[in-house]
Amino acid sequence: IFSNHTTIPLSPRFPLVTISSCVRCSIHPRWVFNSPMMKFSFFSQRGNAEPVADEELARDKMGPFSIQPETLFQMVGHKDRETLQGLGGTDGIASALKCDLRSGISDLSFRQDAYGRNALPPEPPQSLWSLVRDALQDTMLRMLMGAAMLSIIFGMTLENPATHVVERQTGWIEGAALLVAVVAIVAVGVGNDYQKSKRFREMEAVQPAAPVEVIREGRRVRVDPAEVVVGDLLLVEAGQSLCADGLYVEGQNIEIDESTATGESSVAKKSPEGDPFFLSGTCLTEGCGRVLVVGVGTNSFSGRLRMSTRVESPPTPLQEKLSQLAKRLGRGGVFIAVFLLVILSVKQAVAIAVYRQPFSLRDFLDYITLSITVVVIAIPEGLPLAVTISLAYGMKAMLKDNCLVRALASCETMGAATSICSDKTGTLTKNEMTVVHGWVAGVPFVVPGTGVTPADPSSVLLSATSRSIPGVSQEVLDMLALGLSVNSTAEERPLETEGGRLAWTGSRTEAALLGLVRLLGFSYSDLRHSVAPEHLKTFPFSSVRKRMTTAVRGPSGEVTTHVKGAPEMILQDCTWVMRPTGQVVQLGTPDRAAVL
Numbered sequence: 001i002f003s004n005h006t007t008i009p010l011s012p013r014f015p016l017v018t019i020s021s022c023v024r025c026s027i028h029p030r031w032v033f034n035s036p037m038m039k040f041s042f043f044s045q046r047g048n049a050e051p052v053a054d055e056e057l058a059r060d061k062m063g064p065f066s067i068q069p070e071t072l073f074q075m076v077g078h079k080d081r082e083t084l085q086g087l088g089g090t091d092g093i094a095s096a097l098k099c100d101l102r103s104g105i106s107d108l109s110f111r112q113d114a115y116g117r118n119a120l121p122p123e124p125p126q127s128l129w130s131l132v133r134d135a136l137q138d139t140m141l142r143m144l145m146g147a148a149m150l151s152i153i154f155g156m157t158l159e160n161p162a163t164h165v166v167e168r169q170t171g172w173i174e175g176a177a178l179l180v181a182v183v184a185i186v187a188v189g190v191g192n193d194y195q196k197s198k199r200f201r202e203m204e205a206v207q208p209a210a211p212v213e214v215i216r217e218g219r220r221v222r223v224d225p226a227e228v229v230v231g232d233l234l235l236v237e238a239g240q241s242l243c244a245d246g247l248y249v250e251g252q253n254i255e256i257d258e259s260t261a262t263g264e265s266s267v268a269k270k271s272p273e274g275d276p277f278f279l280s281g282t283c284l285t286e287g288c289g290r291v292l293v294v295g296v297g298t299n300s301f302s303g304r305l306r307m308s309t310r311v312e313s314p315p316t317p318l319q320e321k322l323s324q325l326a327k328r329l330g331r332g333g334v335f336i337a338v339f340l341l342v343i344l345s346v347k348q349a350v351a352i353a354v355y356r357q358p359f360s361l362r363d364f365l366d367y368i369t370l371s372i373t374v375v376v377i378a379i380p381e382g383l384p385l386a387v388t389i390s391l392a393y394g395m396k397a398m399l400k401d402n403c404l405v406r407a408l409a410s411c412e413t414m415g416a417a418t419s420i421c422s423d424k425t426g427t428l429t430k431n432e433m434t435v436v437h438g439w440v441a442g443v444p445f446v447v448p449g450t451g452v453t454p455a456d457p458s459s460v461l462l463s464a465t466s467r468s469i470p471g472v473s474q475e476v477l478d479m480l481a482l483g484l485s486v487n488s489t490a491e492e493r494p495l496e497t498e499g500g501r502l503a504w505t506g507s508r509t510e511a512a513l514l515g516l517v518r519l520l521g522f523s524y525s526d527l528r529h530s531v532a533p534e535h536l537k538t539f540p541f542s543s544v545r546k547r548m549t550t551a552v553r554g555p556s557g558e559v560t561t562h563v564k565g566a567p568e569m570i571l572q573d574c575t576w577v578m579r580p581t582g583q584v585v586q587l588g589t590p591d592r593a594a595v596l
Helices: 052-062 069-077 081-086 089-096 111-115 128-135 139-157 173-206 301-308 317-354 361-378 382-400 409-415 474-486 508-519 524-529 567-573 589-595
Strands: 006-008 017-019 021-024 031-034 212-216 219-223 233-237 245-257 283-295 437-440 443-446 491-495 501-505 536-542 547-553 559-565 576-578 584-586
Touching: 069 081, 069 111, 069 245, 069 283, 069 301, 081 089, 089 245, 089 283, 128 173, 139 173, 139 317, 139 361, 173 382, 233 245, 245 536, 317 361, 317 409, 382 409, 437 474, 474 508, 474 524, 474 547, 474 559, 491 508, 501 508, 508 524, 559 567, 567 589
Parallel strands: none
Antiparallel strands: 006 017, 021 031, 212 219, 212 233, 233 283, 245 283, 283 536, 437 443, 491 501, 536 547, 547 559, 576 584
């Protein structure tokens, strides 16, 4: 309720209005303003009274949530700390979104209706008619159709200069042949584009996205990125690309590469006091933590950026060159036809004026027919068809190599490419890492069945039956397995989308090391649970330090620090080495050389 004579701005387009009283109507969910000058229920920026039903519909859509998605988007997009503080900080926004910052959300109802789904609306597929219409935008095809119509009209209405007879039965054949060529060109191009576009849509519909982890009802749950909703607690770690906008909840040494959003090459450090805003589409380079999701889909930073880039593709270089060629040929043909018509007309006029020849309209009609014929002949009707057939042949050839091309013109673009840059992981490989050989306490070993030939003749095979490394004591293996298990964030979880099949989540390198723990006969989950959380302190992997460290307090109070990372960085700080028997000796130069 406003106090008497309160001055408030209604809209940038309207002046300030003095309100004498403002009360909340108890009958209808709307504001009622009473003023000496005016009385109104609701005022929009356009100055029109909005129906109360629209406001009620908006309220029904938002459900129990009080913050509009646009408010959250503007706050995160502009990194507006004033708006954040005005909404009560992260705690206030979490409360408004019905989210507990420890256990997450417990109710998914109304969230997608109020804040949208974490997916962009699919682009409407091009219909067959729209593809035909686009194909007919080609300049050369338009000139061919124009030439065909002129050829049909004049062929059936004007006399043949040779026979001086109007050949209505055969005069349309040449023009019809040009139309058949146009139909063939359009049919080949449109048919290929429509078929490949349909197959691409089918592939995109079944293409799985990398699952993410959220906390719901106090449990860690793996979900598809499209199922992430506003209010979720998203678990993030180094190397992960954010699928939604969010706010900092908790974490350790979180740094993010925001170059895709800001263009700045330097990483942005995240903290509650500094920059607590997370932009979708950016990538974590260091650290791990929890993020409160506040923007998804078209209400997120990357969503609106991607929606703004949905524009029609520009013409390819070949299409531009063919269009320029058609214009040049058309202009040249018209110039020659007009020049020929003028010369012949002057000749006929001289013959009439000087040599007293009788005037004949038929001669001038013959000259016009000849000029039109020159224009038609100047347009190469076979060139567009030859180009289309060659591109279609290239598409078929690429399909034999398992390269599916969406648009016919892409073959021409790929033909001009000199270098192709591709991500190896997940494209040329299976994105599954495995330990194949290593060095433990001075003993080099090779994992059998991996197809790796040991470079060191002294290498031993990891025994699959005894689950041990020959020559290495059990004490050393116990310490190795404990260090690899607790100094890691990867874990194995069932995939709900694949019938409960177990799969590794987290760093692929850590997953490979935990696979080695299993080969040695240990359970990484049992080793982790053997250490109480209060006796564990983890320092996440840092791209600067190139290592990850975990300190473990033992039963008697001693602290053991487990470190993994780049060998050249860790060996700089090492002075002792453990032998296969468990004996600790001075680290010498030969041992350093053996590791590197």
